[in-house]
Amino acid sequence: MIDFTFTEEQEMFRKAAREFAETMVASKVPEMEETGKFSDDLVKALGEAEMMALTVPEEYGGLDLGYTVRMIAIEEISKVSVAVGMMLQVCALGIEPILKFGTEEQKKRYLPAMAKGERIGTTAVTEATGGSDPTGIRTSYKKEGSDYILNGRKCFITNSHIGDTITILAKDSENPKAFSTFIMEKGMEGFKATREEHKVGMRGCNTGELALENCRVPAENLIGDEGKGMRVALAAIGDVGRGGMVGCALGLQAACLEASIKFANERILYGKPISYLQTIQNKLADMKIDLEAGQLLGYRATSMQDKGMRSSNEFAVAKYFTTEAAQRAAKMAVDIHGGYGCMEEYAVSRYLRDSFVLGPSAGTSDIMKVIIGRWALS
Numbered sequence: 001m002i003d004f005t006f007t008e009e010q011e012m013f014r015k016a017a018r019e020f021a022e023t024m025v026a027s028k029v030p031e032m033e034e035t036g037k038f039s040d041d042l043v044k045a046l047g048e049a050e051m052m053a054l055t056v057p058e059e060y061g062g063l064d065l066g067y068t069v070r071m072i073a074i075e076e077i078s079k080v081s082v083a084v085g086m087m088l089q090v091c092a093l094g095i096e097p098i099l100k101f102g103t104e105e106q107k108k109r110y111l112p113a114m115a116k117g118e119r120i121g122t123t124a125v126t127e128a129t130g131g132s133d134p135t136g137i138r139t140s141y142k143k144e145g146s147d148y149i150l151n152g153r154k155c156f157i158t159n160s161h162i163g164d165t166i167t168i169l170a171k172d173s174e175n176p177k178a179f180s181t182f183i184m185e186k187g188m189e190g191f192k193a194t195r196e197e198h199k200v201g202m203r204g205c206n207t208g209e210l211a212l213e214n215c216r217v218p219a220e221n222l223i224g225d226e227g228k229g230m231r232v233a234l235a236a237i238g239d240v241g242r243g244g245m246v247g248c249a250l251g252l253q254a255a256c257l258e259a260s261i262k263f264a265n266e267r268i269l270y271g272k273p274i275s276y277l278q279t280i281q282n283k284l285a286d287m288k289i290d291l292e293a294g295q296l297l298g299y300r301a302t303s304m305q306d307k308g309m310r311s312s313n314e315f316a317v318a319k320y321f322t323t324e325a326a327q328r329a330a331k332m333a334v335d336i337h338g339g340y341g342c343m344e345e346y347a348v349s350r351y352l353r354d355s356f357v358l359g360p361s362a363g364t365s366d367i368m369k370v371i372i373g374r375w376a377l378s
């Protein structure tokens with residue numbers, strides 16, 4: 001039998017995440033929009049609320065609540081701020097490779113602090129050579145004694161400047177077919193965050209470049225087997241990265257619908273609220289249909305993931321659908337607001353900007369269609 005209900009624990013967690021978003025996140029949004037910086041207080045608050053601990057097993061200081069609860073947390077936080085939802089989602093991309101492929105020693109060393117939010121995680125694959133083709137990266141590693149020497153440059157990395165523990169994909173300098181993933185730590189000699197990007201949306205969520213210049217990395221920081229790092233990196237970005245983006249998109253869709261309903265009930269034209277107009281109701285219906293469908297797709301994928309089933313294709317469908325639907329929802333929300341939709345004091349203008357940033361992260365819609373097309377043909 002298929003069960004479409006959340007457990008009592010999941011519902012309780014949704015309520016707690018909503019309260020956290022309303023009390024701790026909402027007040028930080030104007031400052032983050034203004035400065036483009038992630039609030040230090042918020043990093044601390046997310047850690048104290050154990051938001052980074054959701055998928056970490058208890059033995060490593062986590063809550064072990066699973067990926068459905070993680071999506072619930074990201075969805076609720078993204079209703080208030082997609083920038084914060086995005087920062088949180090990417091923390092798990094630093095955690096996941098260590099959790100799934102790390103040694104016992106690596107897990108004990110990094111996971112407890114990452115679960116508490118004392119160390120902020122991220123993963124760095126993308127380079128200027130094109131994120132859709134990770135085999136084209138140029139960041140290289142070379143063995144020297146028992147260490148590795150890394151050189152290269154990563155771009156568009158979330159949490160680039162606020163991250164402490166960063167998993168990096170690099171290519172063997174002598175074998176272009178071999179890739180390895182390494183754990184980099186803030187402060188390592190030759191490793192630094194350089195350019196910080198100014199995005200159209202998700203302002204405050206830190207995105208930037210990382211540079212590696214003859215950076216000496218001890219062998220104990222290699223994750224998994226040498227030469228098998230592509231699997232490590234893609235496993236993190238695949239289900240966990242795309243699941244995180246689905247959470248962000250669902251939150252944004254819900255925020256667009258909520259703001260539109262409020263405005264439509266308050267805006268009086270022809271002596272009545274515009275919610276009486278059929279064209280407005282049609283837009284609200286379209287947004288509601290997309291949200292319902294997106295939730296079914298997203299939580300189907302996490303429920304499979306929580307059961308340990310293969311769910312990459314289902315995540316590709318959910319990521320494609322929800323990020324495209326979030327753009328549709330934001331456009332409709334702006335339209336429903338008439339001229340007010342173009343004014344910065346209305347959140348829907350931020351939602352429209354944010355909606356465009358959802359697409360490329362963790363793989364573009366074109367790449368999702370490549371995966372889905374292959375699935376259809378298999």
Ligand SMILES: Cc1cc2nc3c(=O)[nH]c(=O)nc-3n(C[C@H](O)[C@H](O)[C@H](O)COP(=O)(O)OP(=O)(O)OC[C@H]3O[C@@H](n4cnc5c(N)ncnc54)[C@H](O)[C@@H]3O)c2cc1C
Pocket residue numbers: 090122123124125126127128129130131132133155156157158159199207357360361362363364365366367370
């Ligand atoms: C806000 C933000 C945060 C990000 N965070 C991270 C992060 O933390 N870590 C990280 O490693 N990366 C991160 N990225 C990078 C992201 O993964 C890449 O932007 C994405 O993979 C696309 O790569 P690209 O930008 O180089 O575009 P390209 O790969 O150059 O693609 C250009 C165009 O070609 C299309 N295209 C490419 N290949 C195909 C194909 N086979 N078939 C059809 N069309 C195709 C694309 O869909 C796109 O329209 C982030 C990006 C953004 C915008």
